[in-house]
Amino acid sequence: MDRIKGLELTGAEIVVRCLQEEGVDTLFGYPGGAVLHIYDALFKQDKVRHVLVRHEQGAAHAADGYSRSSHKVGVCLVTSGPGLTNAVTGIATAYMDSIPMVILSGQVATHQIGEDAFQECDSIGITRPCVKHNFLVRDVKDLAMTMKKAFHIATTGRPGPVLVDIPKDVTANKCEFQYPETVSMRSYNPVKKGHAGQIKKAVQLLLDAERPMVYTGGGVVLSNASAQLKDLLKLTGFPITNTLMGLGGYPATDEQFLGMLGMHGTYEANMAMQHCDVLLAIGARFDDRVIGNPAHFARNLRKIIHIDIDPSSISKRVKVDVPIVGSIPDVLDEFLKLLKDAKLQDAKAWWKQIGEWRGKDCLKYDRKSKIIKPQFVLEKLYEVTGGDAFVTSDVGQHQMWAAQFYKFDQPRRWINSGGLGTMGFGLPAAMGVQMANPGATVACVTGESSIQMCLQELSTCKQYRLPIKIINLNNKYMGMVRQWQEFFHGNRYSESYMDALPDFVKLAEGYGHSGLLIDKPADVEPALRETFKRKKDLVFLDFLTDQTENVYPMIPGGKGITEMILSEDL
Amino acid sequence: MRHIISILVENEAGALSRISNMFSARGYNIESLTVAPTEDASMSRMTVVSVGSDEVIEKITKQLNKLVEVVKVVDLSEAEHIERELMLIKVRAGAKEREDMKRMADIFRGRIIDVSDNTYTIELTGDGRKLDAFIHALDQGAIVETVRTGASGIGRGNRVLRV
Numbered sequence: 001m002d003r004i005k006g007l008e009l010t011g012a013e014i015v016v017r018c019l020q021e022e023g024v025d026t027l028f029g030y031p032g033g034a035v036l037h038i039y040d041a042l043f044k045q046d047k048v049r050h051v052l053v054r055h056e057q058g059a060a061h062a063a064d065g066y067s068r069s070s071h072k073v074g075v076c077l078v079t080s081g082p083g084l085t086n087a088v089t090g091i092a093t094a095y096m097d098s099i100p101m102v103i104l105s106g107q108v109a110t111h112q113i114g115e116d117a118f119q120e121c122d123s124i125g126i127t128r129p130c131v132k133h134n135f136l137v138r139d140v141k142d143l144a145m146t147m148k149k150a151f152h153i154a155t156t157g158r159p160g161p162v163l164v165d166i167p168k169d170v171t172a173n174k175c176e177f178q179y180p181e182t183v184s185m186r187s188y189n190p191v192k193k194g195h196a197g198q199i200k201k202a203v204q205l206l207l208d209a210e211r212p213m214v215y216t217g218g219g220v221v222l223s224n225a226s227a228q229l230k231d232l233l234k235l236t237g238f239p240i241t242n243t244l245m246g247l248g249g250y251p252a253t254d255e256q257f258l259g260m261l262g263m264h265g266t267y268e269a270n271m272a273m274q275h276c277d278v279l280l281a282i283g284a285r286f287d288d289r290v291i292g293n294p295a296h297f298a299r300n301l302r303k304i305i306h307i308d309i310d311p312s313s314i315s316k317r318v319k320v321d322v323p324i325v326g327s328i329p330d331v332l333d334e335f336l337k338l339l340k341d342a343k344l345q346d347a348k349a350w351w352k353q354i355g356e357w358r359g360k361d362c363l364k365y366d367r368k369s370k371i372i373k374p375q376f377v378l379e380k381l382y383e384v385t386g387g388d389a390f391v392t393s394d395v396g397q398h399q400m401w402a403a404q405f406y407k408f409d410q411p412r413r414w415i416n417s418g419g420l421g422t423m424g425f426g427l428p429a430a431m432g433v434q435m436a437n438p439g440a441t442v443a444c445v446t447g448e449s450s451i452q453m454c455l456q457e458l459s460t461c462k463q464y465r466l467p468i469k470i471i472n473l474n475n476k477y478m479g480m481v482r483q484w485q486e487f488f489h490g491n492r493y494s495e496s497y498m499d500a501l502p503d504f505v506k507l508a509e510g511y512g513h514s515g516l517l518i519d520k521p522a523d524v525e526p527a528l529r530e531t532f533k534r535k536k537d538l539v540f541l542d543f544l545t546d547q548t549e550n551v552y553p554m555i556p557g558g559k560g561i562t563e564m565i566l567s568e569d570l
Numbered sequence: 571m572r573h574i575i576s577i578l579v580e581n582e583a584g585a586l587s588r589i590s591n592m593f594s595a596r597g598y599n600i601e602s603l604t605v606a607p608t609e610d611a612s613m614s615r616m617t618v619v620s621v622g623s624d625e626v627i628e629k630i631t632k633q634l635n636k637l638v639e640v641v642k643v644v645d646l647s648e649a650e651h652i653e654r655e656l657m658l659i660k661v662r663a664g665a666k667e668r669e670d671m672k673r674m675a676d677i678f679r680g681r682i683i684d685v686s687d688n689t690y691t692i693e694l695t696g697d698g699r700k701l702d703a704f705i706h707a708l709d710q711g712a713i714v715e716t717v718r719t720g721a722s723g724i725g726r727g728n729r730v731l732r733v
């Protein structure tokens with residue numbers, strides 16, 4: 001890219017130039033007073049495409065989905081005050097799932113800061129607990145370096161969102177622009193290479209393991225380590241499970257894959273986690289939705305190896321025996337070298353045991369039902385899309401069923417809010433996914449409650465002709481809330497029934513899209529087939545599903561990983 | 571157990587609240603916190619006293635290290651170290667108590683740095699226990715006002731924390 005040296009640019013122009021230098025091609029945002037100069041600078045160029053959302057939460061989620069599905073940095077631009085506060089849910093969502101994002105927020109002019117000016121808020125203070133780092137740029141001379149640092153911090157180490165708050169006068173002031181080639185920070189130097197001695201120790205444990213188990217999370221996806229992981233599993237023949245965030249990190253159709261683990265994980269994955277003698281955890285963090293009660297988990301003795309880029313994720317909830325801090329692909333490369341010609345223990349008995357657990361068929365459901373079963377819709381979605389779609393989801397039962405029934409063979413195809421559990425994520429995230437992957441099949445699996453939380457983005461989809469397929473599993477309840485109320489609150493369905501639902505077909509049509517209501521199991525597959533043939537249109541499929549269906553298996557909150565509730569007919 | 575943690579941090583606006591925010595957000599305890607620039611004006615040194623099990627303290631140091639502005643963290647309590655705190659204490663010192671109060675300050679190697687008709691202000695330096703002991707040694711009714719800086723710490727001998 002040509003460099004303009006010695007030329008004075010305004011802060012707004014510098015912001016845009018920095019985005020260009022970072023290779024940003026798409027920016028999600030919403031204009032407002034404090035960012036008018038930046039919008040003016042955007043208007044005068046055509047390298048960075050701006051996508052106008054309908055609410056700043058949508059901008060953050062779209063940038064997030066863009067990043068998750070492409071391994072690029074997601075970037076969004078919001079104005080000061082409410083623009084920023086609206087984006088906070090999206091920023092926190094990205095933070096919990098370690099998504100590399102740069103959020104640019106406008107701020108009132110530097111001389112107004114602290115005076116309770118119009119549309120002023122303490123953006124740095126508000127976002128501090130939900131960003132990897134944030135910056136307030138007080139001088140236009142610091143702008144380029146700050147932008148460079150923001151992208152550097154967002155993408156290195158454990159990735160995460162970084163906010164750059166830019167006062168309006170800084171965007172108007174001028175200075176000479178030169179984009180820094182490199183950045184060096186004495187306080188920020190994430191490690192990459194794992195400790196050789198620790199890696200040797202870990203490999204020895206794997207060689208001695210009689211009941212080995214591999215458990216991988218979002219870290220594998222974020223660090224693009226799927227190839228190394230596949231090689232490792234091929235070499236060892238070990239069983240493997242993925243967390244909700246890790247799905248697609250290892251091919252779900254592979255024989256060694258035991259399914260997702262955790263609160264709604266498979267019986268075999270959870271049992272194997274508890275009864276293994278050596279556990280290799282990679283880019284996963286033993287969170288409460290994964291291993292349940294840590295005291296119960298600790299009852300069975302096993303050696304734990306934990307590979308993670310973030311030292312603070314190691315020995316946080318579960319004490320591990322061999323911690324390895326480093327970048328996953330680098331560490332796995334070392335593992336592969338050491339394991340190449342090694343002789344492993346015979347694991348026949350272990351696989352036989354796993355086979356017995358698998359025999360429970362824990363995901364079975366009533367296939368003869370006259371009412372549409374949500375699981376059936378997802379199985380058919382998988383079939384119809386050939387397992388090759390990008391699937392975003394909202395949060396709740398439909399999210400768990402999608403995770404259980406859509407078999408992801410590739411990373412970055414399953415896009416969901418795992419850590420924060422943000423309802424409203426699915427549709428705007430799907431916009432980001434579609435923007436990053438034009439021509440790809442994108443399905444948004446959602447529910448009648450979640451979809452209403454960012455519904456306004458249907459308008460954005462129309463403006464940019466995003467042919468997302470919305471799979472609405474409509475059971476007229478906040479399904480997961482209803483399920484917990486059934487199990488733990490004596491069937492008192494307090495405020496979980498969704499009354500006065502809109503006619504989703506008409507609603508979709510109102511936004512200029514097509515919609516279809518499906519209320520019979522026999523119509524599910526034909527509707528999906530027709531819909532996915534329409535490559536250019538957004539289609540809203542409203543499936544009326546069984547209101548009483550629950551997600552099984554389920555580990556009740558605070559219980560141990562093997563204390564699963566299985567479906568009634570088991 | 572009580573731990574004294576030293577932190578070198580970039581001297582930037584917001585660094586202090588980033589650190590104190592981490593403690594409160596994660597439910598870690600802060601007994602005292604002091605901060606001031608070092609000989610290198612671009613860097614501040616912070617001393618945090620916290621109480622927790624070894625596991626909790628390890629989590630705290632990891633979380634501190636994770637903060638982008640934190641340059642270095644060391645748990646001083648892991649080895650020999652020196653710890654000092656400054657207290658300014660204003661006590662009643664009317665004609666009747668004046669002599670006793672002066673003697674008490676001398677015993678604790680305090681210095682009287684301000685005098686009025688009926689008060690002394692005493693400056694006292696030491697570790698936290700010494701300051702506690704002085705407070706307890708006084709007649710509680712004699713104490714008018716106290717202010718303490720919180721602990722500062724430094725490693726003994728060749729134990730050095732710098733970039």
